[in-house]
Amino acid sequence: MSLTLEQVRHVAKLARIEISDAEAQTALGELNGIFSLIEAMQAVDTQGVEPMAHALDLAQRLRADRVSEVDRREAFQAVAPETAAGLYLVPKVIE
């Protein structure tokens, strides 16, 4: 199993990553390398083994429903590229 260059471009587009042809080629090679690892793992007989959703065989811890966070907008917005009227500004998004 291996990826095509077109699939690599599609994945890059979904992640909004701009890649050049050369970078797409490099990524294709690296991703196909990962695919061969996956193929090796898939060759292992897992008949009757329950799939796990997490590497740790533990249950999720829960927290009490309490408001524990205070307003730190000023600190967070101090490191944002651009803000106005309390909002984070980003390049215009059109539906």
Place this chain on the structure above:
Amino acid sequence: MSEANRGWEVVIGIETHAQLATQSKIFSGASIAFGAAPNVQACAVDLALPGVLPVLNRAAVECAIRFGLAVGAEVAERSVFARKNYFYPDLPKGYQISQFEDPVVKGGEIVIRVGDADKTIRLTRAHLEEDAGKSLHEDFHGKSGIDLNRAGTPLLEIVSEPDLRSSAEAVAYARALHALVRWIGICDGNMQEGSFRCDANVSVRRPGGPLGTRREIKNLNSFRFMQQAIDYEVRWQIETIEDGGRIQQATVLFDPESGETRAMRSKEDAHDYRYFPDPDLLPLVIGADWIERVRGEMPELPVAKRARFVADYGLSDYDATTLTASLEISSYYEAAVASAGTASAKPCANWVMVDLAARVNREGIELAAAPVSAVQLGRLVARISDNTISNNIAKKVFDAMWAGEGGSGDDAADRIIEAQGLKQITDSGAIEALIDEVLANNAAMVAEFRAGKEKAFNALVGQAMKATKGKANPQQVNQLLRSKLGA
């Protein structure tokens, strides 16, 4: 229905996002209170700053358990959170934490009322997920403004099977679900604030044929818009097919101004969400003891309560349905009956559904804010039942109680009846004396009656009631008057 749709069958399934009534977010300790200034309730976890980890809110899980029990679903012993990947600026992580293959609630059903019959709508699933932030596209000189207060708000997404066959059924389902989530206290149901919003998947087919291609109408935040949007969409799909066109799978928005639906995105750039289990979260395990504890705390559900009102109180199906429209009205009604006595259950129903409801609606207040308590109303109804006052006088007493007369005690009605001397006159001797007076003072009317004018009799009854200041029993006055006139 199929007549109107020229032999086409309408198939609808609904996805509902119910915002859960917690204090804090699903994976962070930020507040979810509505209406705060932008981004003051967006903490490091909500902003997806590096190194943060989500920690699941116990109350959100408990809401899901309550819902599962309320719809007779399986509450999964083990469910899994997954990342739903898509790129949008109001989703800082680049993925939404949701549930995919293993949701917390599986199956279940909602019973809706269609005409005079019940119809059972199957549920596919309900899963926990986080809400996204909000994008504001105006006023920022070519930029979009992002408010992340809503990011991380806990949602229960409830998915129905495509069991609905008309816009009316879709609305009945949405209303029943809306009433239920409020009833069990997991969602405030505020549709203006977006706490309860629906997407409708609509397709048409020939009866018995394969399912048609569906289009999804997004973000319906009122029952009226849902009805209008589905009706328009169904007409559009039938016309498109009959004109030789084909339906393309699409997401559409309803425009209330034009009353039309229009496509948002077509299938070509349909989202490829690449779901996978979120490595930041372990599987959610819900033990049987937790489920049993929640089961013990569940209120009686609307369907059961409706049946009990019919069986125990002799109410009509219609009255029982009206009085179980919300937990508030049903609790008020039951408290009124407890105060008036079960024998007065039927008049209590009329008072709650007619007089009280009209007053509450007219003043635009919540039932909980009504100045007349359920116990006070029950005591008033008891005074009608034991013939202390007539129904007409009771309306006067009710108005006085509403205005605060009689005080805030349970016996407000009795105080008003006493203070204003409103007790019904049942002593026939006293009534007879008044009638004699009326007859003596209205000789002309008496003569008219004797000449065969029935109208004159009614006028005499009116005069007699006036003489008693409305405090006599009208039937009694009627009877005595007729016997005195020898009629």
